[in-house]
Amino acid sequence: MRGFFAIYRRELAGLFLGPLAWTLLCIALVLNGYLFLLYLRGSGGDVDLSLRFALGETFLFWVLCILFPPLLTMRMLSEEARSGLLEYLLTAPVSDLAVICGKFAAALTFMALLWGTVFVYAIVLAAQGASIDWGVVFTSWLGAVLCSALFCGTGLWMSSLTATPVVAAFAAVVLNLVIVLLPLLAGLSGVGFLAIASEAVDVPSHLRSAFLFGVVDSAYVTFFLVWTGFLLFLSTRALESRRWR
């Protein structure tokens, strides 16, 4: 993993030196904050429930989860492949895995930062005198981050397959959509293999059934880590295969 930190730092700097990250952050914070207020009002001041809504139960959460990671990762490999920057990276004393992991970690850091704003809500509410279950806040955040990690993985994989960022983003969004909607599809169609597949990659229920209630189940953590790891492995292979094409 030589050079991991160099690439991580560079990618993070690259994200925040461009306008994209700031725009995404702005949109997400405004929407999330406004909706959180609505949940809070709608639930009659139930802080735990509102936080749970903000991190996993609502439509907006899944929209952000599906859309943002591909937008962050779309340029990371495809644009560099096109501009020739990959030629630098792949001839520097850095392993392919370090390149992939560094970029992945940068995208994930951004998403963690994005979801981390719930801590601000919690802190503000705590200052107003509400009793906050910090454990639930933390596990909800952890679940959101793990879920985003998986979607960053798909984004990076798609980015490694094509030299056009927009194509990479589109393909990743479609793939993410399929992953999230698979349980729904399986339920609706009743096709056998879809049910099996949805059991294997049922992201929403893995997030909802444990993390949002303050439970860190190692099986569920492993579920996310294994899928993310598998996607990173595929990305590394795809990067390697560039040399062979």
Added chain:
Amino acid sequence: MSIAARRYAPRVISVSHLSRSFGSITALDDVSFEVARGEVVGLLGPNGAGKTTAMRILTGYLPATSGAVSVAGFDVMNRSLEVRRHIGYLPESVPLYRELRVQEMLGFHARLHRIPRAEAKRRIPQVLERVGLAERSRELVGNLSRGLRQRVGLAVALLPSPDVLILDEPTSGLDPLQRIEVRAILKELGEQHTVLVSSHILPEIEAVCPRVIIVHKGRIVADGTRAELVGKLAGGSHVRLEAVLGKDATSAARLLGAIAGVRAVRDCGRVGIHQQFELVCESDLREEVGALAAVRGWALRELSWRAPTLEQLFARFAVGHEELAPAAESAVPAAVNEAPQKIEINLGAPVAPPAAPPARTIYSLNPFDRGAQRDLSRPVSSDPTQEPPKPG
């Protein structure tokens, strides 16, 4: 570096029977060469000859289809990371992160190459100074001009102080002044590093690289020092003589042919009262010819020397598809090293010209008259009152 010195110096780059094909297109076909430590080698060839492919394989960016490549003693395929630690690479397109400052770009590469922070802090200004970017270290890479970005690329390649520098067209896109500067940098680098430079611009290579490898259509067509290659060029260098000789051109030609080192004398005909000769010889024989003219009392009008340039050589190989046989060295007759005063004048045999000289055709390198041919065996200027005599 002489051949002998090259033979015994440790080999930094060793390529044997390297082939690479992209689908049905063969980019490199059985290429073998070696580069010793401290050598500066120019990879010369027209566009699409396989230079960039060769360099990418050397850096480990592309795998070879077949053949073995080792750089700095490590196999490029199996010990890729070790190889990468020993090379500095400037890709053709000079890709850089546009949103970073020059200094940050170098800092990033310093971290990639695991240069300790204190050392990086010391080296970065040094390298920037060297490529002439010291005042622009705070500027954004994206705002720099093409030439300056090229220099940033060079700085990036130099930063880890690599054993081997692989520079793909380092002077493309530069203005003439910048080219001269880059050439100066390359010359300086050659003293400390092993450098492999590619270019399709001949004077570039000629100015910087003592050794040249000419690649054409994925094959090496010539490999050697400039002098070696030029020596192999049948014809060698030419001394051109234009003088008032009186009527007897044949005996003058015989005398000229008797000078040691002269391989052939070509009678280029008469312009007015001046007789023109072209002497094919191993080295610059102007003094000898001048001395002969003084002794014979010829009134000299022109005495000039023309060494074949790499450009002519390149044109022969690249455009004429002529391959240089390794045995071509033996084309030089053994008589070359005889005593300076070759007394024997073979009066019987017709010395000059040896036979009807074949019309020498030169292929123009001017892209607008590709394929245009000129017959150089005929005098360029001629007496309008007189039909120029046929040689011989």
